[in-house]
Amino acid sequence: MNLESNDNKTFKTFLQLLAYSGHDSLLPRIEEAFQNAADFQKVCIGTSDTRQIYLCYLMSLAGSDHLKFQLQPTLEDELQTNLSSYSGNKYSAGDFETCEKAICSGKTILCTMDSCNGIILETGNPQQRGLQQPQTENVIQGPMYSFNENYQTNIALVRQRMQTSRLKIWEVSIGEITKTKIGVLYLDGITDPGLIQYTCDKISQIHTDGIQESGELLQLLNEKTGLFPAAVTTERPDRVSASLLNGKIVIVMDGTPFSIMAPGSFFDFWESAEDQYLTPFIAVFLRTLRFMALMLNLFLPGFYVAITSVNIDINRLEISLAAAAGREGVPYPVWIESMLMLILLDCIVEAGVRLPRSISSTVTMVGGVVLGQAIIQANIVSNLLVIVAATTALTNFIVVDYQMGLVQRILKYFILIGAGVLGVLGIVFCFAILVICIARVESFGVSYLTPIGPGARVRSRSLGLLGKSHHFSLTNWITFGKGMRK
Incomplete structure (x- = not known):
């Protein structure tokens, strides 16, 4: 839409959107609201019917390519700035609250000194x-x-990527101060209507001053997931499209590149976006490898502690003698030695993440090689434990999702403590607790163990290693789950 102010008839029609009620003029209220904002501008662009016309906007947000001005001489041989043309998608009229919000989002308000409303121009x-x-x-x-x-x-x-009218978007703004735009995307006819209604209701019930990132939004939507992330976040459009085709919803938030794919399943965190592009046999192999890495990461340190300090009798004599020889001169118990080494490795990993990229690789190499060699020569830890700790650190990086990787780093300490107290029995006991806790977690009203648990969803590929989709009724499975609890 292009509006030329030189066309007097068109400009008169444009200004008819302004209303005059004799009180509550818009311009003084806008000036008061943005009184101490250095980037706020109020510019007189001309007159119409003896009324001066003003533009109000924020210089830091409004674009300069939407409005064009020209200088015209007046009767007193002075130059006067007038609006030459406006190029934008649309315009509309709004009251004070609407205009205030529009200015904060980068739009421009056109009004007169005594008009009670203003014309909102898309100049963001x-x-x-x-x-x-x-x-x-x-x-x-x-x-x-x-x-x-x-x-x-x-x-x-x-x-x-989804060139269809079945792609629907529900939008809302969250935050009393930030007014962050959030969109819920879903495919009509594929996504379960109950899931859509549940998600929209949960988002509408959020009351907060502001929200900055999708991770914060995920915590507000699912407060009872505890340690585990409620859903998978991604910055890849192809992964989002695959989730929509898979019957999930996608939450897109302004100000962050990470979108939320919900509901989340425990198995979704081990599924890479490339798995659907590979042959079924390779996909099965890679996912099996990831689950094996998960088991090693969680249970290898605890199993080392169990068989070297508590359940020594389950080893062969040669293994027990080799482990005892490796620990000769180490002054600490096995579980303290293991805890110290794992904490040291986590500190090195965290330093590599937080430091600038130019020095992170150097610091982690020095910390891993030099400090690791020194700690062995000082007889603080055994050689066998260094192998166990290095294997644990490597398997932690195989996880696809970063948030689930952080969960693994915490859970291995929980299992390590159980192994140090009860040995192999403690590992089994901790594993049973983890399974019970995961089974009780829900993501957007759906079981975290879907598609094999109560509350299973429509179309999940998480357990379909060959890429097949399995249909489950959300309503029927939730009803079944409630009946089982009774």
Whole structure:
């Protein structure tokens, strides 16, 4: 839409959207609201019927390519700035609250000194980075671009991959101060209506001053998941499209490149986006490898402690003698030695994550090699424990999702403590507790162990290692789960 102010008839029609009630003028209220904002501007752009016309906007957010001005001489041979043209998608009229919110989002308000409303012009110029490769998910096969922090750009990327009218978007703004835009995407006819209604109701019930990131939104939506992440977050559009086809909903939030794919299943965190591009046999092998790495990461340190300090009798004599020889001169009990080594490795990993990239690799190499060699020569830990700790650290990085990797880093200490107290029996006891806790977790009203537990969802590929989809009724399984609890 292009509006030329030189066309007097068109401009008169444009200004008819302004209303005059004789009280509560808009311009003084806007000036009062943005009184101490240095980037707020009020510019007189001309007159109409002896009324001066003003533009109000924030210089830091409004784009300069939407409004064009020209200088015209007056009768007193002075130059006067007038609006030459406006180029934008649309315009509308709004009251004070609507205009205040519009200015904060980068739009421009056109009004007169005594009008009680204003005309909202689409002049937003969002600050965003261009499309880049995913920063947290390495792309082996698939599109080489990812979401960014702009909401409209992320929606456009999904629309390009899902060119159908069945893709629906429900939008809402969350936060009394931040007014963060949130969109719920789903495919009509594929996504369960109960899941859509549940998610929209939960988002509508959020009352907070502001929200900054999708992880914070996920915590507000699922407060009872405890240690485990409630859903998978991703910055890859192809993974989002696959989730929509799989019957899930996707929550897109303004200001972050990470989208939420819900509901989340425990098995979803071990599924890579490339698995659907590979042959079934390779996909089965890779997922089996990830689950084996999970078992090693959780139970290997605890099993080492159990067979070297508590359940020594279950070993062969040669293994027990070799382990005892390796610990010769170590002054600490096995569980303290193991705890010390695991904490040291976690500190090195965390340092590599937090430090600048230019020095992180150097610091982690020095910390791992030099400190590891020194700690062995000082007889603080045994050689066998170094192998166990290194294997544990490597298997932790095989996990696809970063949040689940953090959960693994915590759970191995829980199992280590159980092994130090009761040995192998303690490992079994801790494993039973973990299974019970996971079975009680729900993600967006759906069992965390879907598709094998109560509350199983529509179409899940998590256990379908061959890529097949299995249909489950959300309503029937939730009813079945409630009946089992009774």
